[in-house]
Amino acid sequence: MKYASWTISRFSLIAALISATAPLARADVIMDWNAKADAIAAEKQILPAPHSRALSMMHVAMFEAVNAIDRRYAPYKVTLSAERSTSREAAGAVAAHDVLLSIYPDLKPDLDATLTNALTPIAEGESKSAGIALGKEAAAQIIQIRANDGSAAVETYRPPTTPGAYIPTVVPLFSTTGATTPWVMASGSQFRPGPPPALDSEVWTRDVNEIREVGGRGSPTRTPEQTTIGRFWFSVGARTYNPIVRQAALAKGVDLVDCARLFALTSIAGNDAIVAVFDAKYHYNFWRPITAIRNADLTSNAATPRDPSWLPLGDTPMHPEYPCAHCIISAAISTVLQTVVGDFGEFSLTSPTAPGVTRKWSRLQDYSDEVSNARIWAGFHYRFSTEVGKDMGRKIGALVVATQLRGVEAMAEPKR
Structure with a gap:
């Protein structure tokens, strides 16, 4: 709830500033609904994978609706046409509303009220009516x-055990996510990396020893700032990067169509990054530091001593270790932003898992690198896993920008 309140209040400032500086069709409607989706996820405690799916559907639908009017970019996979006089704000708002309603039907009164508030300032007439119809069609097609x-697949994870032997009974998260349909990738395995290093390798020895020293709950070598950063990034998912995308849109003064495109690109990149990383995680099923360090004697590697009571700084996420999910997502988002808008000056973020702390960066690369280091300092991920995750994210972000929602000239090019 604290995160939702912060998101909404920060967005109000952004929206007010854009309203004062953009004389034509404003980008407010895009960021309004982005903030609304984030607030719903915070309130309902939606996990990162389903929230990413909802966002990507919503933002692609909004893009298709407003782009059908301007015809500035190639569409995703829908065919829509509209008169230039059609209300972009109405089209975008209705597209967002209808997608979210399809996902959260229990929130109909709230979503309907939000839509009414968005449509009320728009003058009645043919332009508004056409926008409403266009938004409905865009949402329906997406x-x-x-x-x-595949997002509704039944979870069937089979815990490894032997007959009669107790094992922890919490079922891990996202075991079916890697098999869901990506937006851009050919499959979840398109960027699947090679296996993690052998347990007698130099890389393994170096990285497991590093995290044992710096990622432990009572580590004497982790600095106070590193501890703060580690806790800051306990917060995960799209609610950690959407505020950054909003700040980029504001800093660059983008109009409604370009804002819709920016959020659509970052949302589908974030979604595909989640699909790719969970495909790899459950393919390799690699052990987390807490398991590896407490069982280090099983590897017969004398250079990696066992610590029977080792604990990470935070509670280890409930899914396999390799590669780093937070790393792939932040790298994918950074790559899209860097390619589409470039570095845009100082940006910042707060976190519900580090109250009172604000992190600031002036380069997107620094933000992505901090996320990766934070997962080491938190005791969650080995360094090799963070590097592999970042590499996957950069490839996914580059693929998204190179192939999706391109300038209208791309409509005449062969499909990649």
Whole structure:
């Protein structure tokens, strides 16, 4: 709830500033609904994978709706047309509303009220009516495209054990996510990396010893700032990067169509990064530091001593270690932003897991690198896993920008 309140209050400032500086169709409607989706996720405690799916559907639908009016960029996979006089704000708002309603039907009164507030300032007439119809059609087509994307698959994870032997009974998260349909990648395994290093290798020895020293709960070598950063990034998912995308849009003064495109690109990149990383995680099923360090004697590697009571700084996420999910997502988002808008000056973020702390950066690369280091300092990920995750994220971000929602001239090019 604290995160949701912060998101909404920060967005109000952003929206007010854009309203004062953009004389034509404003980007407010895009960021309004982005903040709304984040607030819903915070309130309902939606996990990162389903929240990413909702965001990507919503933002692609909004993009398709407003882009059909301007025809500035190639569409994703829908065919829409509209008169230039059609209200972009109405089209975008209705597209967002209808997608979110399809995902959260229990929130109909709230979503309907939000839509009413968005549509009320728009003058009645043919332009508004056409925008409403266009938004409905955009949402309907995107909902149909994603109707059988595998996100509703029943979880069937089989815990490894021997007959009669107790094992911890918490079922891990996202075991089916890697098999869901990506937006851009050919499959979840398109960027699957090679295996983690052998347990007698130099890389393994170096990295497991590093995290044992710096990632432990009572580590004497981790600095106070590193501890703060580690805790800061206990917060995960799209609610950690959407505020950055909003700040980029504000700093660059983008109009409604370009804002819709920016959020669509970052959302589908974030979604595909999640699909790719969980494909790899459950393919390799690699042990977390807490398991490896407490069982180090099983590797017969004399250079990696066992610590029977070792604990990480925070509670280890409930899914396999390799590669780093937070790292792939932040790298994918950074790559999209760097390619589309470039570095845009100082930006900042707060976190519900580090109250009172604000992190600031002036380069997107520094933000991505901090996320990776934080997962080491938190005791969650080996350094090799963070590097592999970042590499995967950069490839996914580059693929998204190179192939999706390109300038209209791309419509005449062969599909990649």
